[in-house]
Each structure stands twice: as structure tokens, then as C-alpha cells.
Amino acid sequence: MSVRMFAQIALSALFAVVSVASAQSPFHIEHRWVVGGEGGWDYIVADSGSHRLYIAHSTKVDVVDTDTGKVVGAVTGLTRCHGVVIPPGSKVGFVTDGGANRVVAFDLASFASVATIPTGTNPDGATYEPTTNTLWAFNGSSKNVTVIDLAKMAPKATITLPGKPEFPQADGKGTVFVNIEDKNSIVRLDAKTLKATATWPLTKCESPSGLAFDVEGERLFSVCDGNRMAVTDARTGKSLASAIVGDGPDAAGYDAKRKLAFSSNGEGTLTVVDAGKLGYPVAQTVKTEKGARTMSYNAVADKIYLVTSKFAAPDPANPKARPAQIPGTFTVLVLGR
Structure with missing residues (x-):
């Protein structure tokens, strides 16, 4: 084996060790x-595309540049904000305003409000469902979810839930999941039929x-x-x-x-x-x-x-x-x- 080949092998091994160590570093x-x-504060959303962090902070959404750590703006005029959603590729973001029973759409460049959409009582967590281009706002007090058609910026349906919803997640394929805080369970929802399709109990899980x-x-x-x-x-x-x-x-x-x-x-x-x-x-x-x-x-x-x-x-x-x-x-x- 030549000295050059040995050096290349040793260098490759060193890079592999460094890579593993980096992946496992705390x-x-x-x-x-x-x-x-x-x-107070609630949901945080890190948008990697824009290098921004959106923070629901009492009556406004603080917007922070994740490259510099500086505040670059805020979405104002809210009463009690909770969930923030930034759909991929969109020029508009959304925030649930629990104190006013609405979702506020805001321009991602100016942070100005561009639309308000009515929801159930005390909308909290929210998620974007891409196959139907809908926003799902989960209403804590009325125990239901308002499904919003983003092409029309208007409510499309209201689905009753078995209890108080908390954080939701969408799988990107037409299914939405949400924790039900007061029933210690998860509900599965179908974005196409706009119906709940299952309720699953959570083992060893309170609230x-x-x-x-x-x-x-x-x-x-x-x-x-x-x-x-x-x-x-x-x-x-x-x-x-x-x-x-x-x-x-x-x-x-x-x-x-x-x-x-x-x-x-x-x-x-x-x-x-x-x-x-x-x-x-x-x-x-x-x-x-x-x-x-x-x-x-x-x-x-x-x-x-x-x-x-x-x-x-x-x-x-x-x-x-x-x-x-x-x-x-x-x-x-x-x-x-």
C-alpha cells in the first residue's frame, strides 16, 4: 500500500469518526x-426557508431572524394568540386569535393583516393540510375544529370533537391527528370526507x-x-x-x-x-x-x-x-x- 493511499484511508476514517461524533454530540x-x-406565550414555529421564528406572544406574533437573533417585526392587533401556521411556499401566514374567535391571515413580507376568518370558540392549535389546501383551527372551548378553505379564505366545515383539542399534526397525505386533553386520547380525522374516523385512548397519559x-x-x-x-x-x-x-x-x-x-x-x-x-x-x-x-x-x-x-x-x-x-x-x- 502506498503512503498516499494509506493517508487517504486514514483521512476518510477520521472524517467518519468526526461525522458520527457530531451526530451523537449532545x-x-x-x-x-x-x-x-x-x-404569556404559546406556539413557536421555525420556518427554515425564511430563516425566521414566529412566536405567539400574548397579543402579537413576534418574528425573529434566526441568523441574527434580532426581532424583525410583529403581527399586531390580536387579542390572545396561540397557533401559528406558515404553509410551504405561501406568501401568507396564519395565527389563531383565541380571544376573538378567529384566524388572522397576515402578509409574510409586511406582517400586516390581510384577512380574518371566523372560527369556533377559543381557537388554539392549528395545522396546514396540503392535499386539500386547508387550514385546521382547533377550538378549545367549543370542542370542535374549523376547517378553512385557503383558496377562498373562508370556513369550509366544522367538525365536532369528543373533548378539548390540543396540539394537532397532519401527515401530509390527507389525515389530521389531534390530542384530546380532557379525554386522554387522540382523534384521527379525514381531510377529504371531513369526518373523524377514529378515537384512540392514550396509555399512561394524563392531559x-x-x-x-x-x-x-x-x-x-x-x-x-x-x-x-x-x-x-x-x-x-x-x-x-x-x-x-x-x-x-x-x-x-x-x-x-x-x-x-x-x-x-x-x-x-x-x-x-x-x-x-x-x-x-x-x-x-x-x-x-x-x-x-x-x-x-x-x-x-x-x-x-x-x-x-x-x-x-x-x-x-x-x-x-x-x-x-x-x-x-x-x-x-x-x-x-
């Missing part, structure tokens, strides 16, 4: 971007909130009270596992390349579950910050975005009361490898 906090402002979807493996990941992540077969509704996560989970995510499921937990941790192994063991517990319970995973950048705020010390006279938020401390946490 998550950690890379950046803290202070957004500021006051009030399911966040929902992530594994497209290739056809698995659903529901995070629940009691430090649990319920894993469900999206074809049959069969329970596959009940993984352990941190306390106070609210949102979930999935990394299809590495087969990792994520749970963002209000206690101040992010749980990384190895969904490629039997038993769904915890691969990593990342220390974040208290209150960082909502998240979005950007698969292109392999980054996880969470938001939280600083809080005042608990009141000794009322220790069970929620601590007051310190104004101006609302922050994005960026996790990378």
Missing part, C-alpha cells in the same frame, strides 16, 4: 436572544398536550402530565410505548434523521428520547430554564428553539400562586450540538 444552549415585552409525528415510521408522540410521552402507531392506534420525560411538558418535536423525540418541560429541561431503540430510553436531559415549555425543532439547521421569561420570587404568603413575570425578560433559547 444538545446545549448556544444562544439566548432577548425579545422583550410582556405577557396530553404537545404532539409530534414521525412521517416515515408513522408514529405519534404525545407528551402528558406525570412525566410521560405516549407513543402511538398512527395506522392502528396501538400503544407502542410510554417514555419518561421531564415535569410539566407542553410541546413535542421529532428529528427524523436521528430518530429522536423531544419534550420541552416547564420545570426547565428538554428531554431527548431515543425513538430508534426498543424501550424508548432517554438519550439526554438538557438543562434549559424554568418556564421553557414550548418549542420548535428546525430539522434543516438541527436547532431547537424554546422561549421563556424571568420570574419574580414566589410570594411566601401564597406559595402556590404563579410567580409574576419580570417585564422585558422574554427570551428565546437556541439549542444546538
